[in-house]
Structure formats: structure tokens, C-alpha cells
Amino acid sequence: xxxxxxxxxxxxxxxxxxxxxxxxxxxxxxxxxxxxxxxxxxxxxxxxxxxxxxxxxxxxxxxxxxxxxxxxxxxxxxxxxxxxxxxxxxxxxxxxxxxxxxxxxxxxxxxxxxxxxxxxxxxxxxxxxxxxxxxxxxxxxxxxxxxxxxxxxxxxxxxxxxxxxxxxxxxxxxxxxxxxxxxxxxxxxxxxxxxxxxxxxxxxxxxxxxxxxxxxxxxxxxxxxxxxxxxxxxxxxxxxxxxxxxxxxxxxxxxxxxxxx
Ligand SMILES: [Zn+2]
Numbered sequence: 083x084x085x086x087x088x089x090x091x092x093x094x095x096x097x098x099x100x101x102x103x104x105x106x107x108x109x110x111x112x113x114x115x116x117x118x119x120x121x122x123x124x125x126x127x128x129x130x131x132x133x134x135x136x137x138x139x140x141x142x143x144x145x146x147x148x149x150x151x152x153x154x155x156x157x158x159x160x161x162x163x164x165x166x167x168x169x170x171x172x173x174x175x176x177x178x179x180x181x182x183x184x185x186x187x188x189x190x191x192x193x194x195x196x197x198x199x200x201x202x203x204x205x206x207x208x209x210x211x212x213x214x215x216x217x218x219x220x221x222x223x224x225x226x227x228x229x230x231x232x233x234x235x236x237x238x239x240x241x242x243x244x245x246x247x248x249x250x251x252x253x254x255x256x257x258x259x260x261x262x263x264x265x266x267x268x269x270x271x272x273x274x275x276x277x278x279x280x281x282x283x284x285x286x287x288x289x290x291x292x293x294x295x296x297x298x299x300x301x302x303x304x305x306x307x308x309x310x311x312x313x314x315x316x317x318x319x320x321x322x323x324x325x326x327x328x329x330x331x332x333x334x335x336x337x338x339x340x341x342x343x
């Protein structure tokens with residue numbers, strides 16, 4: 083099996099054509115026609131700890147949600163974390179592959195997964211991109227209305243969230259829930275139009291917490307927390323088709339944001 087064969091399996095689920103114009107998904111470091119050796123390591127971000135882990139596990143490919151190179155690099159002299167990761171990958175013959183906004187937009191992708199984890203029913207796309215059920219975010223319903231505070235506790239438990247920042251609880255109970263993994267501030271109007279009671283997302287700004295009242299509640303669960311599910315999605319996609327290579331979920335992928343509680 084070649085690196086490109088692994089990429090093809092992922093792209094069958096999340097075609098690169100779905101990625102946003104600013105994105106850099108796909109094979110970022112390495113060659114598609116190189117043989118896969120050892121196995122594939124799955125993580126949220128490429129970090130030096132994750133590359134070290136790949137070396138330890140003997141994996142020649144690391145698949146992440148975020149692309150290691152987002153802004154063009156002008157030099158490779160170990161000055162930044164990005165440069166050091168690219169250098170270490172090249173030195174160790176490790177291919178770096180990213181499945182980013184195409185995994186956000188794919189049917190069954192990131193927000194769908196979080197929606198499933200929150201037991202949403204009848205999910206549809208929050209901000210459709212075409213007419214084939216792709217786009218950013220989802221909206222769906224809980225089986226029955228639930229007190230808002232109770233729902234927030236469920237979000238914390240099921241998604242491993244330490245802190246939820248939320249706007250004023252203008253709904254005693256929630257039943258319709260909108261979700262957008264990652265930075266979802268730009269979808270607040272879509273959330274309003276969906277008629278949701280609560281919008282679960284990440285990376286909200288101060289003013290975003292005023293915007294929803296009196297119609298709904300916004301909850302910011304943290305960027306990493308909302309996107310940790312990428313590892314599970316990629317594992318499920320690849321484990322169905324890759325049987326003769328090891329697939330590892332990174333034990334070193336970590337939230338760069340720490341909380342003092
Ligand atoms: Zn992200």
C-alpha cells in the first residue's frame with residue numbers, strides 16, 4: 083500500500099474539492115507513491131510530540147485534522163514549531179496528510195459526529211454548500227426537551243469539556259440543537275435561522291455572546307474539544323479499508339489551551 087492509497091480512502095469520504103479556498107488539506111509533506119511503512123498515526127495537530135510518537139511507533143504517515151503548513155514557509159531553519167515538524171517529518175521519512183475543511187463539510191463529517199455524540203436526531207446541514215448534503219455545521223433535535231443546564235452538563239461529559247462558556251440562558255429547555263465544530267462564530271446567523279434553542283461551537287468572541295439573545299443560547303466548548311472527534315472519524319474511515327497496517331490514535335495529541343480552574 084502506498085501513501086496515496088491511504089489518501090484516496092480518506093478522500094472518498096471527504097473529497098479535497100470540498101475544502102475551502104484558504105485551506106491546505108491533502109498530502110502536505112511526502113510523496114503519494116512512497117510505500118506506507120509500519121502504519122498510520124491519527125492526531126488533531128502535527129506537533130513535535132506527535133512526530134516523535136510516529137517515529138516510536140514506526141509509522142510513516144501522520145494524518146491530522148489541521149494542516150501543518152497553512153501559511154507559506156519561506157525557509158526551513160528550525161525557527162518555528164511548523165518548521166521543526168516539517169524538518170523532522172522529512173528527516174524520518176514521515177508523510178503528513180491533513181483532512182481539514184473537507185472533513186468539516188463532508189456528509190457524516192465533524193459536526194455530524196458531534197451531533198451523534200449529543201444524540202441529535204434528524205440532522206441536516208446548518209450552512210449548506212451545495213445540494214448534496216454537504217456544508218458547515220448541523221442542526222437536529224433531542225429526543226425530548228431537556229433543561230438547558232442539564233444539556234450543558236451532557237455536552238461536558240460526552241465531549242470531555244472542562245469549561246463551557248455560554249451566553250445568557252434565555253431558554254429553560256432545549257430541544258433543537260445546532261452544532262459547528264471549530265471556529266463557528268460566523269454561523270450564528272445560520273443558527274438563528276435554523277430556529278435552534280442552543281448553538282454549540284467554539285472560538286466565539288465577546289460580542290458573539292450578546293448576539294443570540296433573546297432567541298437562543300450559544301455555547302463555546304473550545305476548539306480542540308470540538309475537533310477531537312476527527313481522530314475517531316478518520317479511524318472509522320480507514321479501519322474499514324486498511325487491514326494489513328496498524329492504525330494508531332495518538333496518545334500525544336493535546337489541547338494547546340490549558341485551563342486554571
Ligand atoms: Zn480546527
